[in-house]
Amino acid sequence: MPKGSDTLWDLAIAEVEKRESPDDDGKRLEVWEKSILFMGNKNGGKTTIILRCLEREEIPKPTLALEYTFGRRARRHNTPKDTAHFWELGGGTSLLELIRIPITSNNIRSFAVVLVLDLSKPNELWTTMEKLLQVTRNHVNKILTKLEKTNPEEATEIKQRMRNNLQRDHPDYELVDPFPIPLVIIGSKYDIFHFTSKSEALLLKARVLINHLAFGYDKSKSVSMDHSKPLFIPAGLDSLSQIGPPPASDSDIGKMCANTPLELWKKVFEKTFPPKSSCDLQDTKDPAQDLQYAEYEVDVMRAQKNQELEQYKRNASKSWKEMDFDSD
Numbered sequence: 001m002p003k004g005s006d007t008l009w010d011l012a013i014a015e016v017e018k019r020e021s022p023d024d025d026g027k028r029l030e031v032w033e034k035s036i037l038f039m040g041n042k043n044g045g046k047t048t049i050i051l052r053c054l055e056r057e058e059i060p061k062p063t064l065a066l067e068y069t070f071g072r073r074a075r076r077h078n079t080p081k082d083t084a085h086f087w088e089l090g091g092g093t094s095l096l097e098l099i100r101i102p103i104t105s106n107n108i109r110s111f112a113v114v115l116v117l118d119l120s121k122p123n124e125l126w127t128t129m130e131k132l133l134q135v136t137r138n139h140v141n142k143i144l145t146k147l148e149k150t151n152p153e154e155a156t157e158i159k160q161r162m163r164n165n166l167q168r169d170h171p172d173y174e175l176v177d178p179f180p181i182p183l184v185i186i187g188s189k190y191d192i193f194h195f196t197s198k199s200e201a202l203l204l205k206a207r208v209l210i211n212h213l214a215f216g217y218d219k220s221k222s223v224s225m226d227h228s229k230p231l232f233i234p235a236g237l238d239s240l241s242q243i244g245p246p247p248a249s250d251s252d253i254g255k256m257c258a259n260t261p262l263e264l265w266k267k268v269f270e271k272t273f274p275p276k277s278s279c280d281l282q283d284t285k286d287p288a289q290d291l292q293y294a295e296y297e298v299d300v301m302r303a304q305k306n307q308e309l310e311q312y313k314r315n316a317s318k319s320w321k322e323m324d325f326d327s328d
Helices: 008-020 046-053 096-100 122-150 152-163 199-215 250-255 261-272 296-315 317-322
Strands: 033-040 066-074 081-089 111-118 183-188
Touching (some): 046 111, 046 199, 111 122, 111 199, 122 152, 122 261
């Protein structure tokens, strides 16, 4: 029991000693921290999934930029709690530069990405997926390149961990370039294609999956590859032969110039669902400019602060350029 005279520092030391001391079985208590970045289509259901995983009964609100929350869970009674950091990128593909803030060299070993794609907006789906995954992959690869110079063994271990999702005898072993960190792709709003509500059961599956990434809970053993039902495919269990060719005639496929199966699927998909332009996808409304929120005194003060900010940025431009967000 802490004494009344204990300082905050004393309590912090006691907490660390408690975490590092052996438990009843003589084993040290392993406490971990995991981080997950949720990204995807605007209004695609990312916040709903996070709230459900954290068992919070809140009404989801639109995510304006990059938002953070966390959850804590104990694996059993009277043990220290593990911590999971949840980041959510708003704005679809309009705020790509913010991806580098949550993913750093300090947490790359325990980071995962959840990409939520809105199935009700097929014209945005492929472009959103491609842009978000490309920027994230590039940023992670830059971090791993840096890590190779300081700790090559660890960099190799991180890369090999993802490659291990595919067995060496997998037919696509040489064709696949694994995403450099754990990645889950969730197709949201599937229930609108069925005229009965299945959203609760699907959210439960998503919750089990996220809890595995965040807190190390057991993986779901569910597998579903029937395209007439919600798909649930763990990494490494599908193959190009099982997926099959895209739904197009042989003559149409023959006219398409593609170097990989993924490129071929993209061309057939975009022929069926022409993608929206980049301008349409990046049209993020600034709530500060929304007339329904107008307040004269607040707006005057905001304008003044904006001027001060611009002056500060001009005066401190050199310092801003020197800030390191693991972007090199």
